Amino acid sequence: MFSRFRRFLIGKPLKSSALKGEKLGILWGLPILSSDAISSVAYAGQEMLIVLLPAIGVLAFGQMTILSACIIGLLFLLVASYRQTIDCYPTGGGAFIVAKENLGAIPGMVAGAALAVDYILTVAVSISSGVEQVTSAFGFIKPYTVPFAIALVVLLMLGNLRGIRESSKLFGIPAYAFIFGMFALVIYGTIKLAGGYQPTAPDLDPVAPLKTITILLMLKAFASGCTALTGVEAVSNAVPNFRDPATKHAKTVLLLLAIIILLLFGGTSVLATQYQVVPGDNGAMLILMAKEIFGQGFMYYYITGTTFIILILAANTAYAGFPMLIAVMSKERFAPKQLSHRGDKLSFDNGIIVLSAVSILLIAAFRANVSHLIGLYAVGVFISFTLSQSGMFVRWRRTRERNWKWKAAINGFGAVITGIVVLIIAVAKFTEGSWIVVVLIPMLVFLINKVYIHYMATQAQLKINEDEFAKFDFSKKSYINRIIVPIEHVNRSSVRALRYANMICDNVTAFHVAMDEESAKALQRDFAKLNTTIPLVVKFSPYRKVVDPLLRFISSAEYDYKEGDMITVLMPDIEPRRRWQNILHSRTRLYVERKLLKHKHIVVSAMPLQLRDDKAFLKSVNQGKGHTKEAKSKEGKSKH
Numbered sequence: 001m002f003s004r005f006r007r008f009l010i011g012k013p014l015k016s017s018a019l020k021g022e023k024l025g026i027l028w029g030l031p032i033l034s035s036d037a038i039s040s041v042a043y044a045g046q047e048m049l050i051v052l053l054p055a056i057g058v059l060a061f062g063q064m065t066i067l068s069a070c071i072i073g074l075l076f077l078l079v080a081s082y083r084q085t086i087d088c089y090p091t092g093g094g095a096f097i098v099a100k101e102n103l104g105a106i107p108g109m110v111a112g113a114a115l116a117v118d119y120i121l122t123v124a125v126s127i128s129s130g131v132e133q134v135t136s137a138f139g140f141i142k143p144y145t146v147p148f149a150i151a152l153v154v155l156l157m158l159g160n161l162r163g164i165r166e167s168s169k170l171f172g173i174p175a176y177a178f179i180f181g182m183f184a185l186v187i188y189g190t191i192k193l194a195g196g197y198q199p200t201a202p203d204l205d206p207v208a209p210l211k212t213i214t215i216l217l218m219l220k221a222f223a224s225g226c227t228a229l230t231g232v233e234a235v236s237n238a239v240p241n242f243r244d245p246a247t248k249h250a251k252t253v254l255l256l257l258a259i260i261i262l263l264l265f266g267g268t269s270v271l272a273t274q275y276q277v278v279p280g281d282n283g284a285m286l287i288l289m290a291k292e293i294f295g296q297g298f299m300y301y302y303i304t305g306t307t308f309i310i311l312i313l314a315a316n317t318a319y320a321g322f323p324m325l326i327a328v329m330s331k332e333r334f335a336p337k338q339l340s341h342r343g344d345k346l347s348f349d350n351g352i353i354v355l356s357a358v359s360i361l362l363i364a365a366f367r368a369n370v371s372h373l374i375g376l377y378a379v380g381v382f383i384s385f386t387l388s389q390s391g392m393f394v395r396w397r398r399t400r401e402r403n404w405k406w407k408a409a410i411n412g413f414g415a416v417i418t419g420i421v422v423l424i425i426a427v428a429k430f431t432e433g434s435w436i437v438v439v440l441i442p443m444l445v446f447l448i449n450k451v452y453i454h455y456m457a458t459q460a461q462l463k464i465n466e467d468e469f470a471k472f473d474f475s476k477k478s479y480i481n482r483i484i485v486p487i488e489h490v491n492r493s494s495v496r497a498l499r500y501a502n503m504i505c506d507n508v509t510a511f512h513v514a515m516d517e518e519s520a521k522a523l524q525r526d527f528a529k530l531n532t533t534i535p536l537v538v539k540f541s542p543y544r545k546v547v548d549p550l551l552r553f554i555s556s557a558e559y560d561y562k563e564g565d566m567i568t569v570l571m572p573d574i575e576p577r578r579r580w581q582n583i584l585h586s587r588t589r590l591y592v593e594r595k596l597l598k599h600k601h602i603v604v605s606a607m608p609l610q611l612r613d614d615k616a617f618l619k620s621v622n623q624g625k626g627h628t629k630e631a632k633s634k635e636g637k638s639k640h
Contacts, residue, residue, distance in 0.1 A: 023243040026252050031175030033238055034257040036122055036231025036317035038175065039310045041182060041264045043129045044071070044228035045272055046285035051221040053278060061273040067222050068269035072262055074417060075229055079258040081389055081414045082236045083251050084407055088395065090247045093328035094237035095388035100332065102391035102398070105452070106445070111387040112329050113444035115233065117437055118380035119322035121373065122230060123315040123359035127152050128368040130311030132284055134304070149368040150360050152312055157356040160319040161349060178310035179260060181303050185286075186267035189275070189293045199275045199292060216428075223378070223428040226421060228265055230381045231314065232257070233388070234321040241320065315359075323351030333455035334448050379429070379437040382422045389415035480565045482507045485534075486550065486592070487572060490526035493609040497572040498534055500607060505568075509559075510536045513549050546588060547595040554602075568603045569596055575608040 024032060048067055052060030082094075089097050095115055100108025127149045135142040193199075235254045242249040268286065277288035290303035323339075327348045330340035339350050366373050389411045396408035426434050483501040487494040487510055501508045510527065514520035520538050527536050537558075539549040553559055554567060571589045576582055593604045611617075 023246075024241050024249075025243050026249050026256075028172045029235075029242055029249060029253045030256055031172040031313065032320050033234045033241070033253060033317060034231065034260070035175045035310060035313040036126065036234060036315075037229070037257055038179065038231075038260055038264065039126060039129075039314035040228035040230065040261070041268055042284070042286050042307050042311055043125075044225050044265065045269050046279045047224035047227060048221045049272070049279055049285060051224050052217065055217055058276065061276055063218065063221065064225075065269055065273050067218070067225050068266060070222065071225050071228050072266055074226075074421070075232065075261055076258055077410070077414050077417065078229060078232050078385060079254055081392065081411055082232060083254055084392060084411070085236045085388060086239055086247050086250045086254070088392070089236070090239050090250075091328070092237055092240045092324050094233050094325070095384035095391070096237075096325060096329060096334075097332075098391035098395070099387040102394040103387065106449075107387055107391070108332075109334060109445045109448045109452075110441065111384045112325065112334055113441045113448060114380040114383035114387070115237070115325055116322065116380075116444065117440060118230060118378075118384065119318040119325070120355060120358050120362065121380065121437075122318040123153065123156075123355060124362040124366070125227070125373045126311045126314035126318075127156075127359070128363060128366075128373055130308045130314075131368055134308045145368045146364060149363045153315070153356050153360050153363065156312065156315055156319060157352055160316070160323075160352050174306065174309040175313050178306040178313075179264070181299075181306045182264045182268070184299065185290060185293060185303060186264070186271060188299075189271045189289070190267075192293060193274055219424050220428040223421075223425040226382065226425060227378050228261070229385075230378055231317050233381065233384060234317050237321045238324045241324065318355060319352060322355045323348035326351045326354070329448075333452050333459075335451060337455075379422065379425050379434050380441065382418050382425060383441070385418040386415055386422055389418060480507075480562070481505055481568060482509070482565060483568045483570055484509050484511050484550070484554070485570045485572065486511045486513070487523075488512070490523060490530065493572040493574055493607075495530065496609055497570050497607045498530075498532070501570050502532070502534060508534050510534050511550060511553065512536065512538045513541050513546050514538050515541060515544055547592055550592075550596075551599075565601065566603060567601060568605055571604065571606045573606050573608040575610045577611055577613050 045064060045068065048064050049060055052063055056063070085094060085098055089101075091097070096108055096112040099111040128145075130152070131141075131145050131149045134148075135145060141148065232254075235250050235257070239246050239250045242253075268289070271289060272285065275289055275292050277285055277292060279285040279288065282288070283291075284307075286307055287300075287304055290300050294300045294303070326335050327340040329335040330337050339348065339354070341350060342348060362373070392411040393408050393415055396404040396411065401407075426438055428434075430438075483505045485494070485497050485501050485508065487498075498508070498510060512520070512523055514523070517540075520540070524536065524538065537553060539553060541549050550569070569592075571592065573589050574585065576585065589606060593606070596602045596604050
């Protein structure tokens, strides 16, 4: 049942050889890996206005244009830097790999943790913002904001579990629809103004413009607007997702992304200064601008719908980047190895599920409130920007390749600027939630380091040195094997295990832990009926312990265990037909197994008896009884 339902949701599995066919080109790579940055048009400008308007009133619109220009300039600096990263590190991983290889393991861990946090927050912020856009137009949905947002995360997860190729088609077309809508908004809004249209004057506090524009206020607004730059790193993190030549396709997508952001983010920022809409309880900035420009006609609802969709797709950028990042970290032993395994559809299923689960927790905890979540946003990504730029700067100075001075200058300048931005965001947004990220990243680095140390220690313990290969003895006399079969009752399962043990080994012992004398005598009577030479050892356990009596028996003189002997504990078990039936049976075997496996000289093996279907078995039993009664009846009649 579960298997069929799974196939219905995510489709048939793909062969490993089909991976090449799952790669992205420029057409689909742009919407899948750039929708996070493109979607920032919907909320970055709005968040700047939310900071500025209460403090300086209508002057906020002019300051917003200045801040937007600074953010766009920073965007092109990052794009120039990440194009160099794509050339040097085409295997993916972005800032994590750059920082690890050039700055060391700990900076690599910091970059990986920062990016992971950013991707998780991308999902939470984008989904919450998308829901906010819809509730701006359809207020009756507002009470269901959190369940609506969680349902969207689940849908995104299922879409991505279906594979890279299917998800690109599923999520790519709506992204282009949003880009078209935004161009229409900017162009028609500009034409409307040029034709002499006078926007409605905003209802703002007349005293507010007389207030001072402070540096702290501008920095706080700039910190909110820098969310427009999240997602730029996704392309460099996911270069292996592109078709060959992967680096060329990735760099083209990154350049197209920069041009689109320039036109859309810059255009909407300029329009916002002219139309002077006031975002807040009455609606989101883009939706209010669309209403002012188009009226409440088709294009108004088109902008509302496509804005909602692109914000959902922005979360999908994280689904393209996070699983790839965490898989690269896993291969480098910085994350659990299960996160590098590809699923049935050749996507990194475990990474997709982890991203969805943590994002849902954040949405629920912050009640899908964008302004609250924004406080956590952008800190992580700018930390990764800084480490990536610094790592590339160190690399150019070390390798001294062609034009290395010019390239080092770009990365060095970028490292300084993004480092300053990290401090601005962390301080300006500290009381609004950025302190959580500032605390969370060191905690994640601590856990990543623990994982790395464990994997390195495990590898060292498992490694065989060259001079050790000839020393291993594979002769049958190298170990003396003994088998102990713990039995609770004499039944088909325990008898099956005893027969198998007796077939593969000459030294077999049946072992029973008795809680009282009556049950012990009953088992001894049944065991005697087996007519076997296998000895039965019964030990009493007044405190109802199961493992301790067995361990004491193994180490006792009675068992005659010698150093170097290997003991196999063969556990009889049953395997019910249905999964739910497992809860009806004691799982003592699992507990015993965990305890015994702590001892180097003990091997634990299970031998389950597969049960038949309950109804079918009872039906056959009843039919057998009926045949027996009929035979006895015929026998009685024949005697008469």
